[in-house]
Amino acid sequence: MENNEEKFDMMLLGLAQKHTGGVIELLDTIFSFLARKTDFYVGAPKETTEQMVMEKFHKYQTLAFKEHEKKKAQYAEMDRRKQERLKKREMEEQKVASEPKIKELTEDEADQLEKNLANGQDAEKTETAAKEQKTEGEEEEEDEKNKGKLKPNAENGCDLENYRWTQSLQEVEVQ
Template sequence: MNIDDEKFDGLLLAIAEKHENGIPQFLDTIASFLRRKTDFFTGVSQAEWEGLLLGVFQKQYEKAITQNSGNGNQSVTKQDNRKAENIAKRESRDEENAPKEEISKPINDVDDESEKEEIGKLKPNSGNGCTLDNYSWTQTLQEVEVKIPLKTSSTLRARDIDVIIGKSSIKVGLKNQEAVINGKLCAEVKQEDSVWVLQDNNIVLITLEKINKMNWWDRLISTDPPISTRKINPEPSKLSDLDGETRSLVEKMMYDQRQKEMGLPTSEDKRKIEILEKFKMQHPEMDFSNCKFN
């Protein structure tokens, strides 16, 4: 082991001990420090800081594998495996007993002037969607997942459920009863790739395949209260699953959407401005005071 590896062990252990939720909270503290005190996230592209993080952790992973294989202590490995299995079982029980996700709450406080328009909109739930009284939904850039618990004491079968998925509409409920969801979708979906299943005898789970995979939905149907798409936190691993060209396009679209929501120039607007500035430098004799972009 490199002596430098142990240089900050005392400090890091002291910090780690203050985190009741273990490694995830510890890593979140480090990421928070980088966000608040450095330009780690904003000074480079998302692809660059993701690549840097992946490279660092991959390097340490390979060292861990090499060290473990060199020890030749199989009993330790088995013991660790048993611990991991017990932790997984415990976490599974905790998840089952955990309280249901709270209903999405309106945004009342904002950090700066540019976010005033967000007041009154709902905060996205942990799945970048919304949790309402009768159903909840989550989303990625590719699809929307809707979860509808049907309030009945009866054991339901698929034939008892009425689900109609249109290109731009959806209707869900028990047959011969008022629908739980019935309205125009936020955006169009691929009917042939959208499916539903009955889960645990009383929960309808629907997966809607988006046609436009570049935008976040701010609501499921037109009558729902909107969520703040500026508060959406896309999972980096989802973007990393895309090929290079598609990922670059998605990142550009996400950037442009955020810029539009904040009333700032998009990447295309910036490109036009740069061209104009260059042209102005080449032709100082011309008057560009009335020049506007469409």
């Protein structure tokens, strides 16, 4: 069920679309209608009708400014989050690029590596296991928050079985 404010939106939108002169022409039509088909101008003192028009104007002007500021704040927040993600991604890329290619091992780590190689495991599996042990607590915490959620792809979208989509602030692309 539509609320009272939206009850005539479709008719008014149709009326507005037929006015090629924009809002000024639409207002001219509305006030012309009030003069020709109602007693709006002559049914009450001049000051009363002007006051009614100005009260409604100020009421909806205030609401429009509040809504505009709200949307502006939402867009600013979305932009701030995007910038944070970009900075985080850049920092991670820099971190990966700055990590040394050769890692110095302690005696214990070297012994463990030799044992693993002797058992048929390669160095990459050992390194992966060591990293997993270091970040195990962090990953568990993150997994609980994101459990059941899809991970975004590199273009801030998602890759699914039958299609993929990407997005930016200006456009969305579905393939």
